[in-house]
Amino acid sequence: xxxQLMQKIKNFIMEEFLPGExxxxxxxxxxxxxxxxxxxxxxxxxxxFVEEQYGVNFExxxxxxxxxxxxxxxxxxxxxxxxxxx
Amino acid sequence: MDFNLSSEQKLLRDSIVKFARGELNDQVVERDxxxxxxxxxxxxxxAVGLLGLPAPEEYGGVGADPLNCAIALEALGYGCRDGxxxxxxxxxxxxxxxxxxxxxxxxxxxxxxxxxxxGTLVGAHAITEADSGSDSFAMRLRAERVGAGWRLNxxxxxxxxxxxxxxxxxxxxxxxxxxxxxxxxAFLIERGVAGFSAGQKLAKMGLRTSPVGELVxxxxxxxxxxxxxxxxxxxxxxxxxxxxxxxxLVAAHVGTIERLLETSIAYARSRSQFGQMIGKFQAVxxxxxxxxxxxxxxxxxxxxxxxxxTVSRSISLDAAVTKLFVSETLVKTALDTVxxxxxxxxxxxxxxxxxxxxxxxxxxxxxxxxxQRNIIARWLGL
Numbered sequence: 059x060x061x062q063l064m065q066k067i068k069n070f071i072m073e074e075f076l077p078g079e080x081x082x083x084x085x086x087x088x089x090x091x092x093x094x095x096x097x098x099x100x101x102x103x104x105x106x107f108v109e110e111q112y113g114v115n116f117e118x119x120x121x122x123x124x125x126x127x128x129x130x131x132x133x134x135x136x137x138x139x140x141x142x143x144x
Numbered sequence: 145m146d147f148n149l150s151s152e153q154k155l156l157r158d159s160i161v162k163f164a165r166g167e168l169n170d171q172v173v174e175r176d177x178x179x180x181x182x183x184x185x186x187x188x189x190x191a192v193g194l195l196g197l198p199a200p201e202e203y204g205g206v207g208a209d210p211l212n213c214a215i216a217l218e219a220l221g222y223g224c225r226d227g228x229x230x231x232x233x234x235x236x237x238x239x240x241x242x243x244x245x246x247x248x249x250x251x252x253x254x255x256x257x258x259x260x261x262x263g264t265l266v267g268a269h270a271i272t273e274a275d276s277g278s279d280s281f282a283m284r285l286r287a288e289r290v291g292a293g294w295r296l297n298x299x300x301x302x303x304x305x306x307x308x309x310x311x312x313x314x315x316x317x318x319x320x321x322x323x324x325x326x327x328x329x330a331f332l333i334e335r336g337v338a339g340f341s342a343g344q345k346l347a348k349m350g351l352r353t354s355p356v357g358e359l360v361x362x363x364x365x366x367x368x369x370x371x372x373x374x375x376x377x378x379x380x381x382x383x384x385x386x387x388x389x390x391x392x393l394v395a396a397h398v399g400t401i402e403r404l405l406e407t408s409i410a411y412a413r414s415r416s417q418f419g420q421m422i423g424k425f426q427a428v429x430x431x432x433x434x435x436x437x438x439x440x441x442x443x444x445x446x447x448x449x450x451x452x453x454t455v456s457r458s459i460s461l462d463a464a465v466t467k468l469f470v471s472e473t474l475v476k477t478a479l480d481t482v483x484x485x486x487x488x489x490x491x492x493x494x495x496x497x498x499x500x501x502x503x504x505x506x507x508x509x510x511x512x513x514x515x516q517r518n519i520i521a522r523w524l525g526l
Contacts, residue, residue, distance in 0.1 A: 077525075091325065097522070098379070099460065099522040099523060102458055102460060109457065118374065118381075119374040119375075121379070121380070122322055122327075123326050123327075124322065
């Protein structure tokens, strides 16, 4: 069964930053920051979306490639802050 | 939504206008010609609170909220005809005092904010490099881990206040693999640290009383406690400085625009050609009417953005819109002011040619107009 949280994050990224692109191309491990999909503003938009949707707060040092470079790490960070996020 | 200034805000505005007109305008033509930065005027500005506007009172600041900071800087830009001094103050307050206050440890705040607010220290913010201007994320100044500290090698250029700075917020790459987010760290560095030096002051077109130059780092060793914010957290420090600078530096421009408008009106009412004052000619009158329209729009944008600065999760879009509009309005107003003055406007004596030279930089520093449009477009999903 697909991870619902991951699917929501993926949908947001597809809609906002990859309109018209093939959703199958964006996998769990597609590099988002190092792959050029998320630039600084896109990263900020993603962070604002996640904070609003899941009631979490990202510290400045957490907004980096280590935590946001692919769907797996993004979901891991959200769950660490809000285990019931779905 | 109340568009009126409170009595306290009017008092703040009037007192700064009076101070600036009375204390900061003598010899401004000569200072501009000689590219002179005045420490004496710097200290006078500190004495009325201008150098520590947003910093909390317990650290020697005024504790003004962003809207009151905007009102104060607008008053400064209106009353002070030394555009370079106004620019130096804004760079110091918005890109050095604010990051130290917002991201500094208690020890860092205790060490620097008092001196930055009372005029003992001049602050600078150093991110631009010779090969990374708008593309500031491509910086090359490297900070390598050495024992319990960092060793910095490289250089920065076009650093406002750099030649006279006593303390600087400096951005360096600490982890090239991580890129700007996570791989850049902000450091606080003091004048006199071994290996750290200010290169020569650069001559420039305008803002000539605001010194700008290169900073050089040759095997500079900095302890861990000089990191501002967190290791890898430079992007956040930079973002704070840009939000404040783009939102509030332009408040000073609003004051300058109003002064240029009044200068243009006074000249158009006093200068006669073909038997009537030139303000009666539609070509001149419409130019000045447009200045008024743009001034009012610029002021509203600045006040709104300032009001949202500390309450919105991100002010990036508002700041870009405001910075773009107000800086381009300043350049247009200054150019039109020269045009209204005709040949006299081209002469040094009338001081409007200097206003134009000072204005040109506004669409370049703190992110060019092109970068602001890029930011706006990205926020619009383009």
